[in-house]
Each structure stands twice: as structure tokens, then as C-alpha cells.
Amino acid sequence: MSFDRIKEKLNILADAAKYDVSCSSSGSNRTNKNKGLGDASSSGICHTYTEDGRCVSLLKILLTNHCIFDCAYCVTRKSNDIKRAAFKVQEVVDLTINFYRRNYIEGLFLSSGIFKNADYTMERLVAVAKKLRLEENFNGYIHLKSIPGASDELMREAGLYADRLSVNIEIPTEKGLKLLAPDKNRADFLKPMKKVKNEIIQYKAEKKIIKSTPKYAPAGQSTQMIVGASGENDMEIMYTSNYFYKNFNLKRVYYSGYVPISYDNRLPQIGSPVPMLRENRLYQTDWLLRFYGFNIEEILNENHKSLDLDIDPKLGWALRNLHEFPIDINKADKRMLARIPGLGMKSVYKILNARRYRNLNWEHLKAIGVALNRAKYFIICASNEYEKRDLTAEKIKGLILQNSKSKYTSTLSNQLNLFG
Amino acid sequence: MNTILIYDGTFDGFLTCVFVSFDQKLKDVNIVREQFFQDTFFAKKETVITQKAKADRVWVGLKKKIKPMELSRLYYAFLSESITVENTLFKAIQYIFKSDVNVASNFANTHILEISKLSKSVGREKHRMEAFVRFKLTKDNIYFANIEPDFNVLPLISKHFKNRYADQKWMIYDLKRNYGIYYNLEKVDIVTLEFDAKYNPTHTSKDIFCEQELEFQQLWKDYFKSTNIVSRKNLKLHKQHVPKRYWKYLSEKQPN
Ligand code: SF4
Numbered sequence: 001m002s003f004d005r006i007k008e009k010l011n012i013l014a015d016a017a018k019y020d021v022s023c024s025s026s027g028s029n030r031t032n033k034n035k036g037l038g039d040a041s042s043s044g045i046c047h048t049y050t051e052d053g054r055c056v057s058l059l060k061i062l063l064t065n066h067c068i069f070d071c072a073y074c075v076t077r078k079s080n081d082i083k084r085a086a087f088k089v090q091e092v093v094d095l096t097i098n099f100y101r102r103n104y105i106e107g108l109f110l111s112s113g114i115f116k117n118a119d120y121t122m123e124r125l126v127a128v129a130k131k132l133r134l135e136e137n138f139n140g141y142i143h144l145k146s147i148p149g150a151s152d153e154l155m156r157e158a159g160l161y162a163d164r165l166s167v168n169i170e171i172p173t174e175k176g177l178k179l180l181a182p183d184k185n186r187a188d189f190l191k192p193m194k195k196v197k198n199e200i201i202q203y204k205a206e207k208k209i210i211k212s213t214p215k216y217a218p219a220g221q222s223t224q225m226i227v228g229a230s231g232e233n234d235m236e237i238m239y240t241s242n243y244f245y246k247n248f249n250l251k252r253v254y255y256s257g258y259v260p261i262s263y264d265n266r267l268p269q270i271g272s273p274v275p276m277l278r279e280n281r282l283y284q285t286d287w288l289l290r291f292y293g294f295n296i297e298e299i300l301n302e303n304h305k306s307l308d309l310d311i312d313p314k315l316g317w318a319l320r321n322l323h324e325f326p327i328d329i330n331k332a333d334k335r336m337l338a339r340i341p342g343l344g345m346k347s348v349y350k351i352l353n354a355r356r357y358r359n360l361n362w363e364h365l366k367a368i369g370v371a372l373n374r375a376k377y378f379i380i381c382a383s384n385e386y387e388k389r390d391l392t393a394e395k396i397k398g399l400i401l402q403n404s405k406s407k408y409t410s411t412l413s414n415q416l417n418l419f420g
Numbered sequence: 421m422n423t424i425l426i427y428d429g430t431f432d433g434f435l436t437c438v439f440v441s442f443d444q445k446l447k448d449v450n451i452v453r454e455q456f457f458q459d460t461f462f463a464k465k466e467t468v469i470t471q472k473a474k475a476d477r478v479w480v481g482l483k484k485k486i487k488p489m490e491l492s493r494l495y496y497a498f499l500s501e502s503i504t505v506e507n508t509l510f511k512a513i514q515y516i517f518k519s520d521v522n523v524a525s526n527f528a529n530t531h532i533l534e535i536s537k538l539s540k541s542v543g544r545e546k547h548r549m550e551a552f553v554r555f556k557l558t559k560d561n562i563y564f565a566n567i568e569p570d571f572n573v574l575p576l577i578s579k580h581f582k583n584r585y586a587d588q589k590w591m592i593y594d595l596k597r598n599y600g601i602y603y604n605l606e607k608v609d610i611v612t613l614e615f616d617a618k619y620n621p622t623h624t625s626k627d628i629f630c631e632q633e634l635e636f637q638q639l640w641k642d643y644f645k646s647t648n649i650v651s652r653k654n655l656k657l658h659k660q661h662v663p664k665r666y667w668k669y670l671s672e673k674q675p676n
Pocket of ligand 1: 067068069070071074075076077078112113114181
């Protein structure tokens with residue numbers, strides 16, 4: 001392979017792929033087979049971090065940045081005047097293997113612009129994965145992008161070689177999609193997603209009966225939405241997200257603050273800041289829904305369409321629902337404990353465990369790691385001391401913000417550090 | 421009188437010392453690695469020869485009393501090479517054997533707490549090395565990496581690399597402790613190397629490494645650069661994840 005040519009292609013096609021925030025390589029159960037190369041069962045290692053602090057775990061590239069579509073928010077769009085390049089199938093295979101053998105990466109995340117048509121593109125993505133698995137005996141992690149509109153047959157094959165498949169919805173609302181990506185329609189996104197979902201269910205069922213049933217996309221499906229490109233509000237984003245979690249059994253939805261890349265007046269102009277704080281709040285909300293037992297309607301609804309930027313969504317919910325508090329740490333059930341601001345799930349389990357032996361007081365809670373500066377307004381425990389003033393929501397918010405300045409203004413990570 | 425037990429620095433050696441202390445009912449024991457031993461008039465000295473059978477008896481005894489996770493905490497802590505770790509471990513092991521119930525997770529005990537802290541640090545270093553090892557392909561077709569970990573983690577990472585790189589020969593060499601692990605497609609062996617005086621571990625010399633090696637390093641470095649989003653730059657976070665002391669052997673951090 002010619003080094004200079006590859007180098008140029010890699011620069012172009014890695015640069016174009018970087019706006020996809022997912023770099024997860026966990027959740028697969030693929031182990032090393034027949035003394036081949038690689039093992040994805042313990043994946044999830046970040047081999048390095050970008051200078052913006054994101055985990056680098058996979059070789060994340062486009063197969064090509066030629067594209068027949070013109071989605072306004074995308075650097076690869078047809079009308080954009082940029083250098084174009086395309087990898088050959090074998091070139092991607094060689095790069096992946098050589099990077100993997102040097103312990104640079106956990107595997108490959110391959111996406112692509114759409115050249116010719118959906119199937120033609122998908123076919124090539126599948127060919128890369130197939131070669132890696134069958135010819136190179138590669139057991140590392142493979143994440144393939146499902147190309148909107150790809151045929152069922154190709155999607156079925158894709159899942160046989162990939163650990164994860166994803167279709168990026170990108171634009172949360174139908175009207176936004178019409179405005180910014182007029183060539184695309186929702187149905188095209190949904191088709192491959194549906195196919196993969198059904199195959200996963202079917203393979204799992206068969207596996208229960210026949211042990212030797214091959215793996216099918218063991219790390220499941222994910223998607224990504226761009227935040228702040230189409231004037232959508234947080235409610236629209238999270239309701240869409242919720243819809244996809246429920247209807248497509250998604251493993252993850254990623255939220256990606258829009259990075260301005262164009263002077264198109266339908267979009268935020270170049271130089272406008274990336275909405276990173278908003279992105280973080282959406283991730284927090286996502287976690288509340290998936291792990292803390294909240295319903296979407298409790299956090300976002302017609303009266304409350306946007307998340308507060310200055311406080312986290314759980315605190316926001318608590319302040320709107322002061323009638324649910326104070327909660328008795330020594331009596332409340334798991335569901336209610338999880339709703340106390342300043343308590344992560346880890347603390348909840350520790351409390352449930354520790355209170356079997358004794359009634360917990362402030363000291364105990366502190367030792368367990370509860371963020372008392374937030375929690376103290378919402379709980380009572382085995383102590384006569386507790387917040388006895390009848391404080392308004394505004395007042396509590398003020399007090400909390402005053403005392404936790406550093407936490408809310410400190411550097412934000414988009415790798416979740418949540419409620420602690 | 422105080423007894424100093426001098427041993428070879430291996431884990432089995434340490435366990436042999438534990439056996440000897442119990443066997444001879446020694447009271448005040450001070451277990452010291454050969455390399456740190458300083459002679460003194462005020463103690464009885466004994467050099468303990470490592471004996472696998474004796475070491476195993478202590479280990480099996482522990483296995484019966486505590487959970488596998490607690491057992492591995494002891495081993496992890498040992499690999500921290502902290503200067504007083506032998507005595508901390510010894511006291512913890514005494515405490516474990518003396519109690520009727522399993523106390524290996526009673527963090528109110530200072531020795532148990534200390535062990536848990538040490539083992540956490542060692543565990544973190546293990547994960548870092550699994551992430552930060554950068555192999556370079558030599559002319560003899562061996563994927564070779566230098567490391568200088570804070571703790572002696574080679575014994576802990578061996579399995580991870582063996583499972584993952586089952587079809588390539590590889591060697592990870594700890595320059596600080598001057599030994600390495602080498603996988604020859606069959607099994608992993610411990611090796612020591614004599615480096616040429618001219619050998620520069622951060623350099624990729626054409627005499628040692630294969631033709632394409634520098635090219636792949638260059639591609640990786642370029643990839644690292646291209647995948648960065650400048651408008652999200654956050655160097656503080658970056659350094660938190662990849663502390664500077666590890667940059668030395670990271671291909672993506674080498675100057676052009
Ligand atoms: S189809 Fe995909 S690659 Fe092409 S312009 Fe739209 S988002 Fe970009």
C-alpha cells in the first residue's frame with residue numbers, strides 16, 4: 001500500500017468521521033476464537049484521549065466522503081467544496097489490522113457518505129467487516145453504520161459480522177429533517193433499524209434452542225442526534241430519544257452538540273459555541289430515564305420544554321415537586337431514594353445495604369459519599385438536625401448554586417460525570 | 421527481639437517469610453527485600469530462601485478464609501512495591517488468620533484499609549498499561565513495547581495481552597524493573613534483555629524495527645490529530661485522562 005496516498009485518505013476520512021461522538025467499544029461478548037487476532041469481550045478500553053478529552057477506542061473513519069446527498073449540517077454534503085477521497089475495502093482492512101496489532105485501538109467504526117445508492121454503499125461496508133472476520137480471523141470490535149434505505153438482506157449480513165450497528169437520526173424532528181436534509185426521509189432510517197432489531201430478537205431466541213447459532217450484533221444498535229442545529233427544543237429531542245429506546249431496543253442514544261461547519265443561514269454560524277453544557281444536560285436526562293426510574297413526562301412536558309442549564313435535571317425535577325419531600329433516608333423505598341438530588345445509584349445501593357444494620361445519620365451519609373450540599377434540603381435521617389425552614393424552590397436553588405459554584409462551572413466532560 | 425527476614429522480592433518469597441514467621445512463632449518480624457536490606461546490630465537476621473511449597477500453604481490457607489477478590493487485593497497490593505508493603509500485608513494476614521470470621525474487607529482495620537488503597541492504585545495502573553502499551557514491529561516479527569509503569573504490573577497484564585494477541589509474537593518490557601514478558605505463540609515467558617548502549621527506547625531505529633513501522637506510527641499520529649475537534653478543545657481534561665508521565669512511549673505523542 002502506498003503510504004502517502006493512504007496518509008492523505010486517512011486525514012480526510014478521519015476528519016470527516018469525527019463528528020460522530022460514539023466511540024464506545026463495550027457491550028460485546030465476542031471472545032478470541034481459534035487463536036486468532038483480538039478479543040472484544042473485554043473491550044471498552046480507551047487507548048488514548050483526544051485533546052478535547054474524548055475517549056479514543058476505535059479507528060473511526062468514513063469509507064468515503066463522496067455523497068449524493070446534501071444534508072446541510074454535514075461536512076460531507078454534496079455542495080460543500082472539500083477534498084474527497086475513498087478507501088478501498090482492502091485498505092481499511094489493512095489499517096485496522098495494523099493499528100489493532102500495535103494496541104492502538106479496540107476495533108473499527110466504519111461509516112460512509114452515500115455514493116451511488118444505499119445498497120452499493122452498504123455492500124462495501126459489509127465487505128470490510130466480512131473480510132476482517134473471515135480472512136483475518138479478527139475478533140476485535142466492529143461498529144458499522146447502517147446506511148438509510150439499505151436492503152434487509154444486507155442488514156442481515158451486516159449483523160453477522162458487526163458487533164454494533166447504528167443509524168444516526170441526526171435531526172430530532174420531522175420538520176427539521178425536511179428543512180436541513182430534504183433528500184432524506186424518516187422511513188429510510190427506520191427500515192434498517194427495524195430489520196436489525198427483529199434479527200437480534202430472532203437470533204437471541206434461536207440461540208436459546210441451538211447453541212451454535214452465530215452472534216448477531218451482540219452489542220446492539222445505537223443512534224445519534226445533533227443538538228442545536230435545527231432549533232429543536234429539549235422536549236422534542238428527548239421524546240424522540242425515548243421513542244427510539246422503546247421501539248427499537250436501542251443500547252444507546254448519543255447527543256452531539258452541533259459544531260458549526262457552514263455559512264448556510266439555516267444553521268448556527270461558524271464561530272458560534274458548541275452547546276456542550278446543553279449536551280451534558282441531555283445525557284443526564286437520558287440517564288434519569290434509563291437508570292433512575294423517571295418517566296420522560298416528569299422531566300420534560302408542555303409546561304417545561306427545556307432543561308435548566310444552571311442545575312441538573314434531577315434537581316430541577318425535585319424543585320418543581322417539593323411536595324414529595326423531605327424523604328426519610330431510613331424508610332424510603334429504592335424508587336424514591338433514587339429521586340433525591342445529590343444521590344447517585346451507587347449511594348442508593350449503599351444506603352439500602354447500610355440501613356439494615358443501623359439507622360443512618362448525617363455522618364453515615366457523608367461517609368457513603370452523598371453530596372449533602374444538595375441532598376440536605378430534601379431529606380431527613382436519624383438526627384434532629386434537618387432543614388426546618390419552609391424554603392421556596394427559588395431559595396433552595398439559590399443556596400445550592402451558592403455553595404457548589406465550582407461544580408457547575410468547572411470543566412465539563414462529555415464522558416458523563418453525573419449526579420455523584 | 422526483633423527479627424529481620426530477608427527475601428528475594430518475589431511474591432512466593434514473601435509468602436515463605438509469612439510461613440517461617442508462623443512456623444517459628446516469631447513475634448516482631450520485619451520482612452525486607454534483599455535490595456533494601458540495611459544491616460543493624462539490634463536485630464536477628466535471617467535470609468529466607470523462597471520455597472514454593474511453603475508459600476502455597478499460606479496461600480491455600482488464605483484461600484479458605486477469604487473471597488477470591490480479597491485474595492487478589494493482597495497480591496495487587498504486593499505489586500505496589502511500596503516500601504512497607506510486606507509488613508502491612510504480614511499484619512493483615514495475621515489478623516485474617518486470627519479471626520474466626522472473614523475480616524478481609526473490614527476497612528476499619530488500618531492494614532486492611534491500606535491494602536485496599538494500594539491495590540486500587542495498582543489496578544488503575546494495570547488498566548492504564550492495557551491501554552497505553554504501544555507495540556512496534558521488529559525485524560524479527562515481534563511486536564515490542566517498552567513501559568515504565570509506576571507499579572510492577574507485568575504479571576497482571578499478561579493474560580489480557582495473551583488473550584488478545586494470540587496470533588502474533590509480542591514482548592512488553594518494563595525498563596524500570598528490567599524484565600519483560602514474551603509471548604512466543606505458545607506461552608508467556610519472563611525474559612531479561614541486554615540493551616545495546618546506543619539503544620534509545622523512545623526512538624524507532626531502522627536497525628531494529630521493520631520498514632513500515634514508522635509509517636504506521638505516522639498514520640496513527642495523524643489519525644490522532646484528525647479526530648480532534650478543535651472547537652471543543654479541553655486540554656485539562658485530556659491530561660487528566662492521559663497524564664504526562666505516560667507520554668514518553670505513546671506513539672501519538674512523539675514529536676514529528
Ligand atoms: S447522507 Fe450522510 S454523509 Fe451524506 S450529506 Fe447526509 S449526513 Fe452527510
